[in-house]
Amino acid sequence: MSDSTRIPAGSTLEIRDLKVSVADKEILRGVNLTVRAGETHAIMGPNGSGKSTLAYAIAGHPKYTITGGQVLLDGADLLEMSVDERARAGLFLAMQYPVEVPGVSVSNFLRSAVTAARGEAPKLRQFSKDLKAGMDALSIDSAFAQRNVNEGFSGGEKKRHEILQLELLKPKIAVLDETDSGLDVDALRVVSEGINRFRAGGDTGVLLITHYTRILRYVKPDFVHVFAGGRIVEQGGPELAEKLEAEGYEAYTKATA
Numbered sequence: 723m724s725d726s727t728r729i730p731a732g733s734t735l736e737i738r739d740l741k742v743s744v745a746d747k748e749i750l751r752g753v754n755l756t757v758r759a760g761e762t763h764a765i766m767g768p769n770g771s772g773k774s775t776l777a778y779a780i781a782g783h784p785k786y787t788i789t790g791g792q793v794l795l796d797g798a799d800l801l802e803m804s805v806d807e808r809a810r811a812g813l814f815l816a817m818q819y820p821v822e823v824p825g826v827s828v829s830n831f832l833r834s835a836v837t838a839a840r841g842e843a844p845k846l847r848q849f850s851k852d853l854k855a856g857m858d859a860l861s862i863d864s865a866f867a868q869r870n871v872n873e874g875f876s877g878g879e880k881k882r883h884e885i886l887q888l889e890l891l892k893p894k895i896a897v898l899d900e901t902d903s904g905l906d907v908d909a910l911r912v913v914s915e916g917i918n919r920f921r922a923g924g925d926t927g928v929l930l931i932t933h934y935t936r937i938l939r940y941v942k943p944d945f946v947h948v949f950a951g952g953r954i955v956e957q958g959g960p961e962l963a964e965k966l967e968a969e970g971y972e973a974y975t976k977a978t979a
């Protein structure tokens with residue numbers, strides 16, 4: 723995608739031969755993937771193929787044991803970093819199943835997240851302004867900021883909250899795990915527009931994990947990867963997503979079984 727005469731402004735996430743185990747079971751069996759600034763990569767694949775495991779391993783979830791390979795952000799070893807250091811380095815993960823944080827309001831949570839990512843607390847007045855702008859852009863009601871994080875949130879509210887984080891944190895690389903699941907058509911459009919605003923600067927990279935091509939109609943990927951049996955088994959352009967929707971994953975799951 724990049725013009726070779728131009729030096730890209732943003733970052734590069736490099737996943738090299740990544741192997742990950744969960745509860746002593748090998749789930750990722752050598753994943754290779756490079757996401758450059760300005761690129762959007764979609765990962766599609768059957769249930770249980772290891773897509774979320776990839777996202778969690780990159781984000782540093784303690785349950786996921788790295789047994790081989792490397793993950794580099796602009797050449798720096800992400801796997802050696804604490805979760806906070808990863809956020810400061812510019813990584814963001816939107817989880818498939820975001821957790822509840824009882825007793826912590828959305829507003830306080832987001833301010834802490836911005837503080838962790840920047841290494842210093844944002845000025846309250848500016849933060850409140852940014853928060854309001856972000857919520858308006860995502861058609862989120864203002865009362866939402868005072869609710870406890872994810873407590874009683876509907877599926878759609880959880881996903882909007884993830885995109886609100888994206889807007890406020892402005893990471894270099896965003897990993898979005900099924901941000902489209904459970905969204906009605908209007909919410910899907912609002913969330914997709916949020917992702918597209920995030921991409922518009924051209925200096926950020928997106929790794930979008932999804933089951934459905936409908937989000938890819940709004941958020942056009944540059945590359946589509948098929949994930950099966952803990953590794954990438956095919957790569958292509960946006961047309962590959964259409965083919966998967968029509969034909970399913972059987973051809974890939976048979977080959978990796």
Ligand SMILES: Nc1ncnc2c1ncn2[C@@H]1O[C@H](COP(=O)(O)OP(=O)(O)OP(=O)(O)O)[C@@H](O)[C@H]1O
Pocket residue numbers: 744745749767768769770771772773774775776785818
């Ligand atoms: N914390 C865990 N404990 C035990 N097994 C786990 C854990 N996390 C993942 N696994 C197993 O690893 C495999 C891959 O799971 P993962 O969630 O990465 O799949 P996925 O591709 O994201 O699936 P889906 O499309 O359903 O979200 C599954 O067999 C799952 O049961």
Ligand SMILES: [Mg+2]
Pocket residue numbers: 773774775818899
């Ligand atoms: Mg998953």
